Amino acid sequence: MTVPRLRGSMTAASPSAATSRLLVLLPSLGTTTELWDGVVARLSGAAGSPRILRVDVPGHGASPATREPFTMAELAQGVLALVDEVGGGAFDVAGDSLGGAIALEVALAAPERVRSLAMFCSGARIGTPEGWADRAAQVRASGTASVVAGSAQRWFAPGYLDAHPDGPGGHALRTLLDVDDESYALCCEALGGFDRRDVLAGVRTPALIVAGAHDQVATSASMAELAAALPDARFVDLAHAGHLVPLEDPAETAALLTALLARTGDTAEGEPVSARGMRVRRAVLGDAHVDRATAAITPETADFQDFITRYAWGEVWARPQLTRQQRSIATLASLVTGGHENELRMHIRAALRNGLTRTEITEVIHHTALYAGLPAANGALAIMRDIFTEETDG
Numbered sequence: 001m002t003v004p005r006l007r008g009s010m011t012a013a014s015p016s017a018a019t020s021r022l023l024v025l026l027p028s029l030g031t032t033t034e035l036w037d038g039v040v041a042r043l044s045g046a047a048g049s050p051r052i053l054r055v056d057v058p059g060h061g062a063s064p065a066t067r068e069p070f071t072m073a074e075l076a077q078g079v080l081a082l083v084d085e086v087g088g089g090a091f092d093v094a095g096d097s098l099g100g101a102i103a104l105e106v107a108l109a110a111p112e113r114v115r116s117l118a119m120f121c122s123g124a125r126i127g128t129p130e131g132w133a134d135r136a137a138q139v140r141a142s143g144t145a146s147v148v149a150g151s152a153q154r155w156f157a158p159g160y161l162d163a164h165p166d167g168p169g170g171h172a173l174r175t176l177l178d179v180d181d182e183s184y185a186l187c188c189e190a191l192g193g194f195d196r197r198d199v200l201a202g203v204r205t206p207a208l209i210v211a212g213a214h215d216q217v218a219t220s221a222s223m224a225e226l227a228a229a230l231p232d233a234r235f236v237d238l239a240h241a242g243h244l245v246p247l248e249d250p251a252e253t254a255a256l257l258t259a260l261l262a263r264t265g266d267t268a269e270g271e272p273v274s275a276r277g278m279r280v281r282r283a284v285l286g287d288a289h290v291d292r293a294t295a296a297i298t299p300e301t302a303d304f305q306d307f308i309t310r311y312a313w314g315e316v317w318a319r320p321q322l323t324r325q326q327r328s329i330a331t332l333a334s335l336v337t338g339g340h341e342n343e344l345r346m347h348i349r350a351a352l353r354n355g356l357t358r359t360e361i362t363e364v365i366h367h368t369a370l371y372a373g374l375p376a377a378n379g380a381l382a383i384m385r386d387i388f389t390e391e392t393d394g
Helices: 033-044 072-085 098-109 129-142 144-155 168-176 181-192 197-202 220-229 250-263 273-285 287-295 302-316 324-338 341-353 358-372 374-393
Strands: 007-011 022-026 051-056 091-096 114-120 207-212 233-238
Touching: 007 033, 022 033, 022 072, 022 098, 033 051, 033 168, 033 250, 051 072, 072 098, 072 181, 091 098, 091 250, 098 114, 098 181, 114 250, 129 144, 129 181, 144 168, 197 220, 207 220, 207 250, 220 233, 233 250, 233 302, 273 287, 273 302, 273 341, 324 341, 324 358, 324 374, 341 358, 341 374, 358 374
Parallel strands: 022 051, 022 091, 091 114, 114 207, 207 233
Antiparallel strands: 007 051
């Protein structure tokens, strides 16, 4: 096995960009950096757009052909080597299908460098080893021309090619003919040996998981499972798309990536807002509580959980003007007044973690009774008593 040498193309950042943020884009098997043409055109035309590095996989586009086998982990190392050549540092990474799997591998290999991860129509495992072995044998025997018809069916939503006869879909299929046969086969074999489902819970990188409803390779159900297995992921299912979402809908892809980059934008201290929010949330509420909340995220609640992490914890709770003890006092008073018993239970425990004593918590509730009313305070004291008992018994 060997780390393949990868090549690609760079797009400069917008002149108005405050920082030289880097976005790395990775293609699907059988496609080149052109897969992202429509997306890059939209991103690079926006104010504050990042630098964009598009990478070709071996034997595709600008990357040289290879005859040496490689693993997905070695493809990830090839991407990291190319990132280092263009300046290194932290970066965002996105990919479709094979590219999404490589992006996941990159996030696992260099978690301290990957600011965000976007996987389109991909997975922690794609297909089966037997299926990829058969595809590799087919291409070695008959060339990439033999998979064009199957790719046309797999890549696009029904009616897409007919609706865009001179569009990028047809061009992508013609480009497939130029892909090096052996390199394509070796990519198939790398995918056949790829299965990272058992380590997804350790991927703390903020993630975007996008499915195409017409995709028969990385189905919407499998992509939803992938998002649910990741601790900090947003899931989006595009009803009109197939397997090559960046090509079929570059406008929506660009919008989703823009939102992801905004979500993980730097705070004044250089820490991404989402990362700071998760750090503060864990410090205040405890790992056990946050892990339970994360495990319970569904596609319907993912956006709300992201909002809580970024805005409540990454913005308001992280402000230095009040100490965490002072914020706990304000929070307890607000929750007692509003009668929010479930949240009150959580924040009494948080107040203890933040350093308030039992006497101080009791006094906050007594004081709140003057303005929120005796029934509200009486109920809050009962909840407080139960939690103090639980903490003592625990």
